[in-house]
Amino acid sequence: MKVRHKVLIVDDELHIRRLIHAALVRNDYAIVEAENAREAVEQLRAERPDIVLLDLGLPDRDGLELVPLFKQQSDTTLIVVSARDAIDQKVAALDLGADDYLTKPFDTDELLARVRVALRNRLTRDGGTLTLTVDDVTIDLVARAVTKAGRDVHLTPKEYAVLAQLARHPGRVITHNQIMAEVWPHEHEHHVEYLRVLVRTLRQKLETEPQQPRIICNELGIGYRLRQSGDAQAEPSTQPG
Template identity: 40%
Template structure:
């Protein structure tokens, strides 16, 4: 049974290990959050589809639905912030979590104090992003921060959450050059031990194929050799 959400931020903890879930829930509640909990992916999905939730703390190793598959499903339905928990230490899972749109990542065992701090940071950033939404219009290209839609010559194109965030960040500062490291920090907010600059390169490649007339000779998303990328209005 999920508790009814009260005032303030609501957090859903999805973790099948009862001990870890109990400690995590207690730490968040003691810090003033309204916390719901689930031990499997299916009940978490049901809860999220019928209850307002501001952030999800999501374990990758769930018994019924793999945490990365659940992340993929959630990203297809809503823009809720997600912090991944995992006992896996391989880079592949960390990079895949980034590309699927995770907002942060913690490897077990972890400090409850650090988790609470990261939850607060992600929620502050999410609130700031929502307040700063705007509509950017260029010749043949519209980037709508309110609806999170990108329209190219009158046609809506489908972008992933991070593809949209990356494009919006670049377009919000036309002609400014950003390094891959700066983009990782600004768009992915990645922890230092799982930043992969190739993630930015791959997302730029995908964006060019979605918004450029000729991806091989991009007009909008330009490479600045030895530095990074810039957006041309």
């Protein structure tokens, strides 16, 4: 019997819930809805959804406050779907634990793609897969080895630390702050330019065309994500920062 993945839609706008609901039902997802924070918390506990689509502008509580609460109380994957398009809002949500961030207005095909990526990430995490291949690059997190077209790639410890952090969450954006806190944990002051230089070097070693990166994708002003094989590249910026 086919398992239907359950999605909790949290949004106070009825027409948005109906739009998302219709798109998900057509693709055989089970749907739960909430129109405010109180209902969302109740549904999270009662229904244990695989994925939560969370609007931030809720009438009874700021959605940002729900992000760490949801991540503490469940293992659900949380995708923020919000009209807030400021970089600082996106960074705040991701730093608090959101797995992805989609800005309104959105295309339902893109929303469905984000949901599919999120589900693959859950299966990868739950199944314990520790080897990832993107194009001709293979990352083995157990052996701490990286190959390109079958040949070993030499990485410095910091280069490997960045790549491994991205590989542990393929398809998910990891913010500059999250990466720097892991790679430079004892630095009192983190400088994003250090990270940009390191990523440029990584791309020189891994990408076939470093100026048009297909493996390590830039989320402009936010962070980076490692593309999953089979996914169309989503590169918001033409600058490989």
